[in-house]
Amino acid sequence: MPKIVIDKKEYEFKDGETILEVAWRNNIFIPVFCYHPKMPYVAACRICNVEVRISNSTRIMPACATLCQENMEIITNSNVIKNDIQKGVLELLLLNHPLDCPTCDAGGECDLQELTLRFGSDRSRYEFPKREFERKNFSPFLDLYPNRCIECDRCSRFFHLIGGGTEWGTYNRGWYEVFGVWKKEIIENEFSGNMWEICPLGAINDGSYKFKARPWEIESIESIAPDDSIGSNIYVDIRKKYPKSRGPFEIGGRRTNLFKVYRITSRDNPKVNDYWLSDRERYSYSWINANNRIAYPTIKENGTYRSVNWEYILDAIYSDIKDVNSEEVALITSARSSNESAYLSKILFKEILFTENVGFSEIGEDAIEEVFGYSISNATISDIDDAKNIIIFGDIKNSFPILGIRLIRSSRNGANIFVYNYYKERYILENWAKGIIFHPYEIEKVAYELSLKVKNNEFRGKTVLILPDNLPYRVLRNLLIASIYHDNAKVLILRTKPNKQGFIDVGFKDKSIYEIIEKANLGKIKVLFLWHTDLLLEYPNRSEIESALSKIPIVIYISPFADYSIKYAKYILPETTIFEEDGSRTNTEGRVQIHKQALLNYEDSMPSWWIFKGLIKRFGISLKIDSIEDIRKLMKKEIYYYSEVDFDKRPRYRNYPPFIPSIRKLIKYYEYDLAKYPMRYKNLKLIEPEAKEVKPLVILSPHIYKSSYYASRCEIFYSYIKPYIRTIEANSKTIASLSIDEKFKLEDEEFSIVVNENVVDNVLIYRPLFFDSKINLYLNKYGSREI
């Protein structure tokens, strides 16, 4: 291996490595501002300058941007470096800095503070007025202080190169250079929150964290973003559990007001979110103290509610359900709980109650298992990185926003991305992807044609199909079969429920919830467990669901939130949320990821595994379970796929300087295990599509913030979603072709119709609002369930 000399010692380097990388790896901690390990270097700030001697001439070069060459001799600690560069650059950077650390949220985790303490001078010779900029706010997520900016360009680099946006940038020249937003009132980029995290100081701060806490009072707990099934790795920042400065945080075992989530920051997992987070993952946390959290176990008796203790309510439930026929018991859940809870619920429902009536989503039949032998993706998320072709069927931006970062990166690297959808979404409009726009009724035909193309190897090179698991059965099946015939194709199934993969792995089979609803409507269901879901919020066909629920005598409602369907419940059990419990979750690619308890339980709520354990015990079966570890042991033994999964996975470490706060977090990174699945591919035949008449159709389409179970409860998103105005989008041709009757109907429902020319003809897109289900009446008539 070639070698370079740094401060008189020899070190090896690999081709293409910079001086900084080699130095850091060997514990020589050169300071940086503009360099960020996850972004391309630009050599702007110049604090990393070192003396480089090659063939007898000495020059000063930026370590972050100079590639190593054989025979380079590098000096990092001469007087010139210390005085003219490290001290000098800091003195210059501080000329204009307002030095308002006491009122800055970055204080305590600011690169400028730390490096000034370490390398800088304690006084300034600058005796002139500082420059000042007007403060403007462009986003509820960010709190901007242009005066503090040191023009390191990290934010614009992120915004352009990684977030794929254009509106944010640095404007003006020289002394008056300042960041800003071009031609827009508000930043419309689903990754903007990352900018405060990479900003080395407090020029961009977290808008949701403003003036709430100081970093030394904060403890970061490893967790997983609960909104989608990608499972981005996050830190939940809470007040230290045993703070010295202020207290008390627990009163009689209950958490106080100060004990809440202060912010969410990103955690590096190169295989999943690669350090970045989408705004939905980052800012969706105020639901944790939502005012409709359920506090106590409650029983409804003769129309009145009574709070009781856990023993009492579990006994009551047991005596109510112990004699019910197994066909008359049903479970509907949205798979939002941990694997451990799923496992115990499986014991209860499959091994004690013997019920087949378990539903997670609107689609029941499992094409994936039929074709692949097991219901799981055969691609991983990082397969996107080196794919030549990426074929997406349906929506990514709104449902799985974080995947966008990888897609934009692949597109930059030359991958061909094809998006099949009924409207042109962001990646098509911004030329990251090619769009194939079709009417929803043609979906089978379009998918069939695509399947033939895939099957006949018309896409050359590595091809990744990204398919949501709620595609119609025949569509999904054909595409899966085609991928098997392709030389080099893999499929990434996107689970539309956050932990659906985990629920499948512990042994559940998804039955369409509508089958259960139908049975209930016929009076065939006596006991229904509604677990971490609200049917009336999440599904169309409200009247059908309401009548079904009213016909079930015993509805057991297990959830953190008191949502609409609670009024049909006889037993109400408060459940903890992901931030209040230990657990593991399996993401859409089969990666088993761990989250830790950050907060005390909200009032009397309990993790659902504990609730199911109590019920199981009452049926006379005693499992030796005292903690989550015991369940994991059991799972490893009983679930073959998880036998090699390490639930105690430790983080790995990189050699980065410990004194640079914005980089310190990257020292630790996490890589969780993929479960091992048995795949048995079958060579099946494609099914020819059935022709369908194309007619106007209202369809429900996800909206990034409105339709998320958690995010829609958080006020911070309201500037993006106008929560009280309901909209329907359609192109102008479709609007013109609506009959008076139909228009009247829409107006009656108080929609404002928005013209969006990117929508295909004859389609009206309704972006649902979680807390509003009136649309369902209308949807019933037009049959949105058909797609």
Place this chain on the structure above:
Amino acid sequence: MELVEKRLILSYTDDEGSITIENYIKKGGYKALRKALEMRPEEIIEEVKKSGLRGRGGAGFPTGQKWSFVPNDGNEHYLVINADEGEPGTFKDREILEKAPHLLIEGAIISAYAIKANEGFIYLRAEYMDAFKILKDAIIEAYNNSLLGKNILGSNFSFDLHLYPGAGAYICGEETALLNSLEGKRGIPRLKPPFPAIKGLYGKPTVVNNVETIANIPIIINNGGDWYKKLGTEKSTGTKIFTISGAVKEPKVCEFELGKITFRQLIEYAGGIREGSKLVGVIPGGLSAPILINDEIDIPATYEDCSLKNTMLGSGAVIVIDDKIPLAKIIRRSIQFFAFESCGWCTPCRDGLPWATRILRKIEVGNGRREDLDTLYEICNYIKGKTFCALGEGAQWILRVYIEKFGEKILTQG
């Protein structure tokens, strides 16, 4: 001794109507192009190398050598002509752009042929509005005469020339910032290496040359590299356009054989120093060249003699400075220019120069102290060798030389 100009380029600007293609052809224009199209591209590069022509944009890099860096890979290449003449005191390119546009176009076609580029861009300083019009008309004329476009003069070679008005920043004269600006990005320099000749405009190999450099090409092709090399000195061959401004009686654009004239003679040629004042010094090559004081200006105006005196010939913009203007004001004004034009990319230049400007202004109004000079000198140290591009470097260089040469005089002369 009578001073005689050697007007190679400027001879094309002499008479009325010099901008039309008819006049240009009458003067022997586009002959070099015909000759060049019969040569092989390598032969042209060889000829330019032989001529010893050095870039006239400021850095004085040998042009033939720059061209030979372009890889011979059969891919797309670009030629970019740097007409963003922004260096204070410099107006030589303007003379060519406004009076001999066809000389530039002919040079461009030949250069493009030599480096196998089929597309060329002229990045024109936005304030040169007359030049824009003249150049545009000239390019249309050239297209109409089949001198640009497909199959030039019936050969296999095709070349399109685009005219692009700049974005109003001095830094966009720096070749890589120019490329960024041309691509529609923010005008900041790029990291080097890779140099533009390897990875330039849109990532393709690109040659960036000054207007005067390109205007020399037809002359070299017409007369041969050996002939050109005989002009001037060994290291500074050919002729150079000088623009003389400042405290002289008749500011002038003139062209002399390099090495045949000293700076003092240049001042005389411009009518001598203006009435009633005393010469303080001469800035030999545009504002970013350090000053030569009164007793240093008897050196020949060549690249090598200037660098012996710790300055540079740069763009050949001779600015004459007399004692009528306070020294501190001249220094402040110079540094303020660079501070204002700093692109803001790197810390030392972005923050160091405005700070220096403020200190200089303080000195200018008479509040200067001894320590201020020390601070200024330290700011120079902060910048020296530590910036991203040559703007900051040049600015600290002139400031440093002012302090070294005048010392505390700066404080007292205010």
